[in-house]
Amino acid sequence: MHRTSNHALASAMLMAALAPSAMAQGAAQEIRIVLPEQPANLEPCGTIITNVGQILSQNVVEPLTVIDPETGQPQSKLATEWTQVDPTTWRLKLRDGVKFQDGADFNAAAVVFSVNRMVGGKITCSNIAKFGDAKLTVTAVDDLTVEIKSDKPQPILPTLLSVVMIVSPKTAANQAVNDPVGTGPFKLSTFSPQTVVLDAFDGYWGKKPEITKATYVWRPESSIRAAMVETGEADLTPSIAIQDASNPETDFAYLNSETTAIRIDTAQPPLNDLRVRKALNLAIDWEGLAQLFGDDIKRASQMVVPGINGHDDALEAWSYDPEEAKKLIEEAAADGVPVDTEIKLIGRNGIYPNGAEAMEAMMTMWQAVGLNVKLTMLDVADWLRYLQKPFPAERGANLLQMMHDNNKGDAAFTIPIFYRTSGNYSTLADPAFDKEIDAALATTGEARTTAFKTIFAKARKEVVADIPMFHMIGYTRVGPRLDWKPDITTNSEIPLANIAIND
């Protein structure tokens, strides 16, 4: 008996000695998040980059507006109200009584500083890409009012302002920083090659978050991240692989704002023939293909997910009809369309789980209806040459695997890039369609929604410049300590203030 107790004691001591500090949960209000990738830097102008945004956005730095994940509409944050003075000018009222984490006051001068830092060209600013080629100027009207002017009409400026992160005026204006100071509920404590630590900011203007400290670590292996939450080493991990999302109590599936598709190069024969493009859509066994991506996947009929202004729930996706596909190809061949031409299917390595397998399957299905499709898998840099203009001159007939992410609430972040002649990804050259798109972009409210729906319907039924595949599902594992669920914005931000601790 005595011997057994000694063994038990020895085992307990051994376990205690072996138990690493990381395994022990810290204080009750502290959490640990494990991300798939190390943030390369913590520059607030790069919050649209997933691993930067998931740490900084709405935690350390805050934007002028935020997008409601349910409605896609802009809500107030550091700007409390906004009015359109004329088609190119918006006037914003700023929140009063806000302080930066370094003690500086938040006011019109700080907004002017942040916008100028963003558009000034002195630092690499990823967020500015959301404004396209628009030129912004900002002026302070009074201490808590600013006017933002664009060189072209910006009917959705309040939506775009969700990527304008406001930083302290003491931030370096001419160089990127790794020690951001914002107005958010958390301030940066440590940024090392192993961790980022955020501590609650006592002077926060809004509701005090339940969490007092968040530590971020990173592991590229999905199974390791899932195991870390399972063992209690971490409390939350986004973007785990479907095969690791095996525990219904902790693993949440959510529509993650990404849509997969194949872009058809409509300028190249035989893809310049509408019948061939329709046949490409009809030749795919969509139910079979969906099995590669799990039960929660949602079939897409357009390039934006539900919840984004302009998404049309009523728009039907293409169905599987190989006989009709064959018939259309035969008709095209009879009219002299060179349907035998080799069509290059360009995939991208690692674009999404099972992406290569999906391309293999689609190639086989297209070959089965008589199209001469050959798959080429490229790494991201080579693949980008085909995605963006100017396209390679020698590209020939090609289909391009792609994935589009729009979580910014409005189809304006999608339609012009894909369908306008000048769009960076567009292979179309249709002035009439351009006019419709421009008109839609200039509208607001219900008219804007209707106009976008019309464009998606036309893109699906008449233009057929792409093959929308699926709205993708993300899986996040949330440990039992936390009361929080992921949503469409989780890929770009994880606001700690929204996370509660279970009693």
Next chain:
Amino acid sequence: MFSYIGRRASHSILSVIGLLTLVFFLTRLTGDPSALYLPLDATAEARAAFARLNGLDQPLHWQFAEYLKDLLQLDFGQSLRQNRSAMEVALEAFPETLKLAFIAITLSTALAILVGSLAAARPGSLFDRLASLASLAGASAPDFWVAIVAILVFAVGFEILPTSGTGSWAHWVMPIFVLTLRPFGLLVQVVRGTMLSALTSPYIKTARAKGLRRQKIIFGHALRNSLLPVVTVAGDLATSLVNGAVVVESIFGWPGIGKLMIDAIIQRDFAVVQSTILVTATAIFILNIAIDLLYAVLDPRIRY
């Protein structure tokens, strides 16, 4: 000896310069970093601004001349990804890899010498068969598989070790175990082979005839004469570990230079690629000189 070291060092410096020149031009062949650093929907203007900001719009020979000029002032450039000195990034990661590599190679060599020598002393015995089996398994098992299985067993199953990361001594256990396994497997084979040959040599028969103790014969006489090939193989394995244990660093979240280098190559972070290669190349040259000197210590016939 000092003149030998001086000669080797000067050759090494020339090799490093050649290597850095090659790396400079090869990295530039991988393409334009702006394609990776800016969002997919960035405008052409934004891409041009990025290139201008980072001097990537200049002709390649001009960029190389600037690089050499900066190098002479010990300025190794800025990391495009991390917004800080590339050499600072490399030097931060390298000790982490070096510590792992040192422990793993020391442990695997010591264990392999012990196990290989004992196995060779009784060829065909149960111990010899088990040692051969274990060494073959160790040499053949893929790192990533062993690492993940170890995590599932010791971290998830028994919950006695952390899954990954750094911080306490327990964090070292699994990375070192995984890194030790393959060198151990290979070295056991080498030690066993060379010891078998040494133990049948005439001088060993003489030692036996003189009545020397078995332990003295194995570890005192046969082993010393068998160590040269072991040092060669262990040196080679140490070199690959110093270069970075990419798989182990990735799976265990170890902030070493191997993963840093691979990420920098993928991300076209040219200055970091150049700095990590400079650091590891220098370490490998020093390691090679040390191995050469070790030969002289082990074999009195070798003199520099």
